[in-house]
Amino acid sequence: MFETAATTLDWLGVIVFTVTGALVASRKEMDIVGFAVLGTVTGIGGGTLRDLLLGSPVFWTREPAYLLTCLAVSAAVFFAAHIPQSRYRYLLWLDALGLALFAVAGSERAWQAGVGATVAVAMGVITATVGGIIRDLLGGESPVILSREIYASAALAGAITFVALTAAGGPRELAVGAGFLVGLLVRAASLRFGWALPRYRPRPGRPV
Amino acid sequence: MFETAATTLDWLGVIVFTVTGALVASRKEMDIVGFAVLGTVTGIGGGTLRDLLLGSPVFWTREPAYLLTCLAVSAAVFFAAHIPQSRYRYLLWLDALGLALFAVAGSERAWQAGVGATVAVAMGVITATVGGIIRDLLGGESPVILSREIYASAALAGAITFVALTAAGGPRELAVGAGFLVGLLVRAASLRFGWALPRYRPRPGRPV
């Protein structure tokens, strides 16, 4: 049951992030191969870095269904991206959903690989944010991770929730569900209400 | 014979991409160490990511001749880059040649490592395009992969040709030669005649 839950999160995250990558391709008016490249890189980027850092086999090299799914989803966006009224709003909300899914899925994979709690949380944040970073760098978008709202912090909150509950011996379905909800709600509240952490403020009149 | 053919492609691809990286360094008027860094990173970048993703030892860590060749080629470009009339045209055509070489060499290495056809094609595309992506990001050039012409698609065509012929049991020399030619001709035709795939077009009057 749990293996199913974690794998389901992973699959949903890949699909959702692939859509955000393909939406960036649509904003840049790329051709269908551009959609496929940007969609796929966004969908599998975070999990790929996680697996490399853990020394695990990279997940999609053993399971071609991931790549084929990314290609199919990207192609679907190519033909359907004109339907939503505002693609950038969709992109932000899907990105929030993917962030929450991958924060838990990334921490869980790392925890299964036997690392400690700190490293597991870091892997959750890396899995959740790296796909979007690559998408924004390659697509020439302003990186969402540097936006004024709460972003990496939401992934951090979700990953900490999952790892804390798991380390405390809580039921894994609970840890997965709670981590996902915490990550999603923090990011959604930030998007909806403009929540932000206090920023560093330089002293006036000093050179930077 | 075949091992020779694949290794030859790999070596030629490294040399050709190193030249393109050093040409970008010349456009940015860097010093000779800048030439060496940008040339080497471009020459070995794609194969490095391929080996990391496959879990294979990174090819140049066992064989210092690759690094030494990249350094020598970069230094040669430092002293000879003033000779061609238009460095950017050379850069584009050499990049096309490297793309076709690496699309086949990358797929072939992946196929030898035992992955399936889909993943082998993806590794061909990654090997062929990642060096140029790093070169353009570090050199501050507009990324060739996002250009209006056919680029990643040419690598894709070459890799698919190689993998399809290999999977069909065709002679390997034929698969290598045909994959290389298909990749090169598609990219060359695109450069020469401005070939492009249809692009995504937003509906007029809608927000992006």
Place this chain on the structure above:
Amino acid sequence: MFETAATTLDWLGVIVFTVTGALVASRKEMDIVGFAVLGTVTGIGGGTLRDLLLGSPVFWTREPAYLLTCLAVSAAVFFAAHIPQSRYRYLLWLDALGLALFAVAGSERAWQAGVGATVAVAMGVITATVGGIIRDLLGGESPVILSREIYASAALAGAITFVALTAAGGPRELAVGAGFLVGLLVRAASLRFGWALPRYRPRPGRPV
């Protein structure tokens, strides 16, 4: 004793580069999580790529103290960055210190892993420069590695000094100390006196 020396260099380098990453976060007026992300990525980025390329376990995945130190240092910078008069000058000098530390630490780790002299030098340069490259790309700063002064060359000088003395069978404390001093002095002299290597100059009146 030597293991202590090499590990000490590594720790110092991580701390110093974390400070430079957090200083970039302060220049961008990020929140505390932004400080933590940019500081940590800068502190561990170079060593992470080195370990991946060598096929070694990534150093911080086995030792959570590295991540926790990066977080503590980033938080300290968040609350103290207003103290220095010119943060950018601090950033450049700390970056020089980190560069010299990591050029030696990176070469030494690679040498211990059994690679040849050429590859060990390359690993020193990679370890010393990649953290700063990621910092500048993510932080939107002009990349220090592309600056007009000597930068990668200083790492190269330090790494060559260390590897040459080690390969010649010199005492390791000497090799470590000499490599560090050479790297630091070359970079410091370049910062202080504007030292630079001759740059590529295009012929006038020719297209680029």
